[in-house]
Amino acid sequence: MAAAKMMIVEDDAALSELIQWHFEREGFDVRVTPDGEEALLLAAEETPDIVLLDWMIEGLSGLEVCRRLRRTAPTANVPVIMLTARGEEEDRIRGLETGADDYVTKPFSPRELVARVAAVLRRIRPALAGESLYYADIEMDTVAHKVKRDGKPIALGPTEFRLLRHLLEHPGWVFSRERLLDAVWGHDSDIEVRTVDVHIRRLRQAINAHGGTDIIRTVRSAGYALDADRRL
Amino acid sequence: MAAAKMMIVEDDAALSELIQWHFEREGFDVRVTPDGEEALLLAAEETPDIVLLDWMIEGLSGLEVCRRLRRTAPTANVPVIMLTARGEEEDRIRGLETGADDYVTKPFSPRELVARVAAVLRRIRPALAGESLYYADIEMDTVAHKVKRDGKPIALGPTEFRLLRHLLEHPGWVFSRERLLDAVWGHDSDIEVRTVDVHIRRLRQAINAHGGTDIIRTVRSAGYALDADRRL
């Protein structure tokens, strides 16, 4: 799973550690800073996928950090969730109007924060919220129709794409050529079963083009399977 | 900007009227129903831009309505804000995990609800919130109907403008010609799907007129997508 990059801007060390722990457990790649200025620098450097921003921080106010994030090109579309002790309606509304995507009032439960982050990410980067398929070092974004291996993009034709998707949906399973024809070509295709071989080959070629082991296993007299651990 | 269509699903008539009044004052085109089943029918008919959904309604539960909206093609991406009397963390999390985009606890102030709706729309359909859209070196002012690339103004016909706007709202996503017809021409247009090709071409021509790489990606047998990073 490609980790989503999260930036936490929070000057209560105990709290930020707690949050960090929870999100790292969820597989996020978390960066923490207590300082507004530093947050802006960090964000400019390595654009995060989502920002958790405390309203009351040293230096710049959270509101100001949010505003500046919005104004700078690479971070203009990064979702921001405000964390705050204030429960006043007036403040909530100001936060939202400044461009925050959501607003969570302290004290909050980590689980709810995780759920809200997931809801926001589901919108912005479906790839980060389960619309993607992963296996070993392969990553398929089904929404953008892109495939990567080890971070490098792989070009696939339509049939190879569908074939790989089906394999990725059931990693490890061995599929007979007949079942692959059903699943990938459709139940009513009167296609030569051996044609599957050819597409498997093309898929292998594309996937292994830039090195790496062959993760498609041929199971003699049975079919094919996705399998990174080939030691039989 | 064409008024954003809102659907309110709420069986407390007094409350739904109050909300309706507030949003109509904000320029929304509001449709109200107290019933879950009817809500689904209505939504399928004329896809709303945002749904306010009471958790406790007659017939289907709000949660179930949300789930079904998410499962059906045209409404799968419509943002949903849950309204509820329950303040329990457990419920909030279930709501968010079901696919709700936000969660507001009764009693709430209309102003805050308006702010939250604006925040959700800004994130999901920035064009409806009167925001400008940016992607790579493209900049679209949805209010003034002006488009620039690399600072230089680009002339677009109305259809190309709507097409580009839709692509800009979901950069990276691959849309089939059918979905583009729905989104750009309307659900009930009986237009030849291949016509999309022609408008894509016209859009490309206009955008690339003054140089620069083609940021519209053709995905064979799938559709088109906005994509500055074409290294497939």
Place this chain on the structure above:
DNA sequence: CTTTAATGTCATAAATCGATCATGATCTGT
């Protein structure tokens, strides 16, 4: 009313894909 711009459709060219076959390699059981 004339002129201009926009739009949908079609025909054709160009690009890409994909099914099949022929051949050589590899495996399996004996």
Place this chain on the structure above:
DNA sequence: ACAGATCATGATCGATTTATGACATTAAAG
């Protein structure tokens, strides 16, 4: 080691999909 079966691979040619230019019709502007 051998025969038969199974699989890998490269090439090919037709089929499918997309790009493009032209045109007729309609709507908008002057």
